[in-house]
Amino acid sequence: MSRIETPADLARLRDQAVARRNSRGTWVAVCAGTGCRAYGAEALAESLEKEVEKRGLGKKIGVRKTGCHGFCERGPLVVVQPSDVCYLGAQPKNVPAIVDKLEGKDAALDKLLYVDAENGKPLARLDEIPFYKHQQRVVLGDNVHIDASDILDYIAVGGYAALAKALSGMTPEEVLQEVKEAKLRGRGGGGFPAGRKWETTRKAPGEPKYVIVNADEGDPGAYMDRSILEGNPHGVLEGLILGAYAIGAGEGFIYVRQEYPLAREHAQKALDQAREYGLLGENILGSGFSFDVKIHRGAGAFVSGESSALMSAIEGHVGEPRPKYIHTSEKGVWGKPSCLNNVETWANVPHIINRGAEWFTGMGTEGSKGTKIFSLVGKVNNTGLVEVPMGITLRDIIFKIGGGVPGGKKFKAVQTGGPSGGVIPESMLDLPVDFDELTRVGSMMGSGGMIVMDENTCMVDTARYYMSFLAHESCGKCVPCREGTRQMLRILDRIVAGEGKEEDLAVLEELGDFMEDASLCALGQSAPFPVLSTLKYFRGEYEEHIREKRCRAGVCTPLIAYDIDQETCGKCGACLRACPVAAVDQSADKVFTILQEKCIKCGACFTACPEKFSAVIKVPAYAIGKPSAGNPPPAGKQV
Amino acid sequence: MNTRKPVAGEQPAEGPLDVLIIDGEEAFAAACRRTLEHAGFRVATSGTAGQGLALAETRHPGVVLLALELPDMPGAEALGALSRQAPAAVPVVASAHGTVDAAVESMKLGAFDFLAKPVGAEKLVETVRRGLNLSVLRKEAAGPGAAGAQAPDKYDLLLQGLDVLGEAYSLGLEKRQLLDELTWLENEAKYHAESLGQIKKKERVILDIRNDLLESDVIMRRYDFHKNALIQVLLDVQEKFRWLPRHVLNWISGRLNIPVRDIYTIAHFYEAFSLEPRGRHIVQVCTGTACHVRGASELLTRISATLGVKPGETDARQAFTLETVHCIGCCALAPVVQIDSRYHRNPSKSQFEKIIQSLEKEEVDTCPA
Known part of the structure; x- marks a missing residue:
């Protein structure tokens, strides 16, 4: 294939790509995102291809491996186009039936369809399934339609049209103006207006200028950046090229976590193909604008996602932040003006250029425009990636799209913003989700992790979890963060071990306030938020741990013990087989007991015990050995 | 001829x-x-x-x-x-x-x-x-079996030595320096073999380290021996050797003209690097938030008990290293464990044992001996 020299060339290429797609009447899109791969999506795609080939349908039916469709809970996902019929949890054994159906024959595929929870009716089409119905998929929308490793697929769905439009008919100032008017805010966490950042870099003295994609998605529990880069790398790249044009940058970087090998592979492939077609390199589309991109792998450090730390890592140094008296947008990589935005932010740019700022500002709230992708995970029925317009309520996301909490458990809280965010209790579920509202209630938007917690999640443990993460990831450069996270962790460790003191809570709050004011970078400044917000909304749980040595969720292992209720025990021995340390004792008369001194509290017996018996129970640790001493009676599985 | x-x-x-x-x-x-x-x-x-x-x-x-x-x-x-x-x-x-x-x-x-x-x-x-x-x-x-079958004697080596000495002088290197550096490399080789608990012939020890250094040269060459690429070089070394051996780090320090201290700072800072040999298979239990609330710590306790190693440790046979990782982006499968490049959703004790056994079997099958 030769280089694309002009926008007209691109249009011709698009016609060819569309014709190639249309040559087959039906396409089967198999999700090959990381989640579905883990369910065996690759074997499924392969067996679909073979079956189609075997029946001589290769000219009519195409099989396409695409990026993440979002509904990860029910993978592997298959969507038939153009009918948009969606099969969930498909396995290679279902392939003959699926192909039968494609041929127009009758096939029993109902068990692969989504079943409406309310009336038990199957819902076949993607847009009927509640998980998708309430979403507005702008950035993720193309994932279902393209094979990430093929640039022609992206071009066929309108890819690089925004670039052609900008390079042939807009000045860099006009591109910048459009993004400013769209009021696009950074999707990585802080929500800083992207247009203003671009402008700062554009106006900053110094050459060359750099543009950077931050794909160091360190927030544990968020994976939207991974899925965008894996599923639609050209979308991100097109945004980056547009940004470079607007800013006047000649070189760009994509900083990808080493933990995301597939994202890196797809990004590399996208760069190679774009270069081959002349969409990167010298004189792009005959405009005289030249730009190229390199990939830099992160080596695993949460703080490296911070702008100055990330740039330091690109230079080959330790990824530690520096004081930002001067912003990186003015002095970044090698002291040159460098504009850093995260994956989702860049991926929004082509849409804004294509459809205009007015369309973009038509979505969202006063302060936050457009859509936002959340990774809806934790104790929720429909786990996955959801893209919703800003301003939707938390209740809609968790209950309408997410389908509520599984197992009839009671919703407790939702955590947003990752380690820098906080928890939001049930009373605030009607809060419209946007940058400012979430900050107002003591959490933050962050990169979009949304972790649902139910009655079996302990809030003290959650706070301790985040603090242990942050204490580990603190780079140690500034004292407030290094010592603050450590001391907070020590206190929390004590509380979950049942050794908390009355005055601990006040110390936590005091330390938190201090860290917020005095830390060098956002990691330390926001580190106390998970603790402070759980303290604010769930103080009672902390007090129970301290005063009663009790963990009501049954999570804090030092405070609980496992026991077998002899009255309900079915003597099946499942617990005995599941125990990795032989702590279940079987005496001669078929009585199973747990040897407390051997037990490592891994919960294997608890999980293994059949639902009908539910004989393995969690009891407060203090209750063991003195059954009728006036302690609360042991509760069943619902503890 | x-x-x-x-x-x-x-x-x-x-x-x-x-x-x-x-x-x-x-x-x-x-x-x-x-x-x-x-x-x-x-x-x-x-x-x-x-x-x-x-x-x-x-x-x-x-x-x-x-x-x-x-x-x-x-x-x-x-x-x-x-x-x-x-x-x-x-x-x-x-x-x-x-x-x-x-x-x-x-x-x-x-x-x-x-x-x-x-x-x-x-x-x-x-x-x-x-x-x-x-x-x-x-x-x-190369010894008997190869063409010829006559080992080089001392005099052949002297000729080669003269070649080397001549080239050293043309680079402005004194013989003393050259000998010092060679001795140092030899000591590195000994240290390496000892630290791995391997008993090998002297010549084997030297040749092994030479191959390691050649490998790292190939890696650095990919980045044009550029200082700024240090992290990328270390990532490739980690991938190649499964850890960062001391002699390789020292070699890189010399080649790229970066103080060893700086290299160790980076090696310590990032999660991806290991300064100790890791097992042939890496078992990574995700402890991201989504996994945590769905029972990652229980999964970790279970796996740790089954493997008989604590997180961060490698078993005695150098087969398995158990690690925790902060989110691998598979949150919908939570809690998840990644074994080499495959993901497994909350395996029970027996499922996990099966995975481990199949990996060990694979190893035996592919072993040339």
């Missing part, structure tokens, strides 16, 4: 070769071949590194004339692969971009000589002849 005059254009189909030409530029390769065949050598050509390396392994050429510009592999990488796959072959590098840098780098990577294209016939034949002499020495050094 073979005296049979081969028919021009005919590839000698089997038997040992004197010269193998690996060059994508057909006209140049053909011209060289004619010249060399005319001089009485047995010559074969290959247009790609892939095919060429395979030929080098099976046909034991004395000299390999290798182009730096190859269609399927960077020349530097091909050079590294060649020294591994056909250690007795003497590589001569040819390039149309005959810069001093390219020449020096090729020599550093073990090339015997560097020819700038176009190459005169006389110069070509003379270089190949010298290379073949060395190759006879090398084949002998």
Whole structure:
């Protein structure tokens, strides 16, 4: 294939790509995102291809491996186009039936369809399934339609049209103006207006200028950046090229976590193909604008996602932040003006250029425009990636799209913003989700992790979890963060071990306030938020741990013990087989007991015990050995 | 040397070769071949590194004339692969971009000589002849079984030593310095073998470390020996060796002119690096938030008990390393464990044991012995 020299060339290429797609009447899109791969999506795609080939349908039916469709809970996902019929949890054994159906024959595929929870009716089409119905998929929308490793697929769905439009008919100032008017805010966490950042870099003295994609998605529990880069790398790249044009940058970087090998592979492939077609390199589309991109792998450090730390890592140094008296947008990589935005932010740019700022500002709230992708995970029925317009309520996301909490458990809280965010209790579920509202209630938007917690999640443990993460990831450069996270962790460790003191809570709050004011970078400044917000909304749980040595969720292992209720025990021995340390004792008369001194509290017996018996129970640790001493009676599985 | 005059254009189909030409530029390769065949050598050509390396392994050429510009592999990488796959072959590098840098780098990577294209016939034949002499020495050094079967004696080594000494002086290096550095490298090699608890012959220890250093050169070459690429280089080293051995870090420090202290700072800072040998299989329990609320710590306790190692440790047989990782982006499968490159959703004790057993079986099946 030769280089694309002009926008007209691109249009011709698009016609060819569309014709190639249309040559087959039906396409089967198999999700090959990381989640579905883990369910065996690759074997499924392969067996679909073979079956189609075997029946001589290769000219009519195409099989396409695409990026993440979002509904990860029910993978592997298959969507038939153009009918948009969606099969969930498909396995290679279902392939003959699926192909039968494609041929127009009758096939029993109902068990692969989504079943409406309310009336038990199957819902076949993607847009009927509640998980998708309430979403507005702008950035993720193309994932279902393209094979990430093929640039022609992206071009066929309108890819690089925004670039052609900008390079042939807009000045860099006009591109910048459009993004400013769209009021696009950074999707990585802080929500800083992207247009203003671009402008700062554009106006900053110094050459060359750099543009950077931050794909160091360190927030544990968020994976939207991974899925965008894996599923639609050209979308991100097109945004980056547009940004470079607007800013006047000649070189760009994509900083990808080493933990995301597939994202890196797809990004590399996208760069190679774009270069081959002349969409990167010298004189792009005959405009005289030249730009190229390199990939830099992160080596695993949460703080490296911070702008100055990330740039330091690109230079080959330790990824530690520096004081930002001067912003990186003015002095970044090698002291040159460098504009850093995260994956989702860049991926929004082509849409804004294509459809205009007015369309973009038509979505969202006063302060936050457009859509936002959340990774809806934790104790929720429909786990996955959801893209919703800003301003939707938390209740809609968790209950309408997410389908509520599984197992009839009671919703407790939702955590947003990752380690820098906080928890939001049930009373605030009607809060419209946007940058400012979430900050107002003591959490933050962050990169979009949304972790649902139910009655079996302990809030003290959650706070301790985040603090242990942050204490580990603190780079140690500034004292407030290094010592603050450590001391907070020590206190929390004590509380979950049942050794908390009355005055601990006040110390936590005091330390938190201090860290917020005095830390060098956002990691330390926001580190106390998970603790402070759980303290604010769930103080009672902390007090129970301290005063009663009790963990009501049954999570804090030092405070609980496992026991077998002899009255309900079915003597099946499942617990005995599941125990990795032989702590279940079987005496001669078929009585199973747990040897407390051997037990490592891994919960294997608890999980293994059949639902009908539910004989393995969690009891407060203090209750063991003195059954009728006036302690609360042991509760069943619902503890 | 073979005296049979081969028919021009005919590839000698089997038997040992004197010269193998690996060059994508057909006209140049053909011209060289004619010249060399005319001089009485047995010559074969290959247009790609892939095919060429395979030929080098099976046909034991004395000299390999290798182009730096190859269609399927960077020349530097091909050079590294060649020294591994056909250690007795003497590589001569040819390039149309005959810069001093390219020449020096090729020599550093073990090339015997560097020819700038176009190459005169006389110069070509003379270089190949010298290379073949060395190759006879090398084949002998490789011990019985290789061509020749006569070990080099002290006097052969003295000749090679003189070569080395001469080159050292031309670089402005004193003999003392050279000896110091060699002794230091030898000590590194001993330390390495000892720290792994391996008992090996002295010569094996030296050759092992030499190969490690060559490997790391190949890696650094990918980034043009650029200082700024340190993290990328270390990531590749980690991938190649499964950890960062001390001698390799010291070598990189010298090559890239970065203080060892800085390299260790980076190695300690990032999660991806390990300063201790890791097992052949990596078991990573995700402790991201989504996994945590769905029982990751219980999964970790269970796996740790089953494997008999704590997080961060490797079992005695160096088979499995257990680690925790902060989110691998598979939150919908929570809690999840990644074993090598595969993801598993909350395996029970027996499911996990099955996975481990199948990995161990695979190992036994693929083991050459």
